Amino acid sequence: MFGWQDIPKFVLAFFLVLPVISFLHEVGHVFFAWLMGGKNIKLTVGSGDVLFRLGLLEVRKYYFWYGHCSFDSLIRNQRLANIFIFSGGVLFNALTAVLVMYLVQAGTVEAGMLTYQFTYFSMYYIFFAVLPMPYPDGSYSDGKVILDLIRNKPHLADTVYRITWSEDKRQWQVLDANKIVMETLKEESTAIERAQQIAKSNRPSRVIQSKEGQEMEIGNYPKVPL
Structure with a gap:
């Protein structure tokens, strides 16, 4: 007792x-x-x-x-x-x-x-x-x-965010997993920083940059262990 x-x-x-x-x-x-x-x-x-x-x-x-x-x-x-x-x-x-x-x-x-x-x-x-x-x-x-x-459960799959250059608008765009524009920014560095902020808040995730026809991963953010 x-x-x-x-x-x-x-x-x-x-x-x-x-x-x-x-x-x-x-x-x-x-x-x-x-x-x-x-x-x-x-x-x-x-x-x-x-x-x-x-x-x-x-x-x-x-x-x-x-x-x-x-x-x-x-x-x-x-x-x-x-x-x-x-x-x-x-x-x-x-x-x-x-x-x-x-x-x-x-x-x-x-x-x-x-x-x-x-x-x-x-x-x-x-x-x-x-x-x-x-x-x-x-x-x-x-x-x-x-x-x-x-078990390779799908809900643990990475959410992919993309950074692309828009020739029409002459600006950088941050796209969500469905390739829908989330934000449009003038500077490449600002677009990268913003995409990384979004990705870190939605783990597990990755940030891909599309540039000159090539895709390059510029960051991945795994699920945080407790």
């Missing part, structure tokens, strides 16, 4: 152990994103206003709640690369939990409340990350995304 004496343990687990486990989970995603050639990688811990940024790490006010990583422009096979990336968080949680259990068994680390909480909540984290389910905010668990990628 939960009693008053358990409150300090709960506080320790919620404000220290769980954030560490969440951080390790995101490090797993980041590692595979880097391995698969991802660019502009960012690891976010917590939610709310940003407290500080250090390199690719961003720590937010409520550091103990939520976390995700983002990245752009994978250079490897995207479907296989995303399977590895979305598996990375669970893999790192599992490896660190097994490491802690091994160290306890070997007598290198003394068994205690911290080691128990770390392994317990690591398994908790793994279970809910692997369970293939949608979340209330409309996003999916890692397991759901991995399953859909394996």
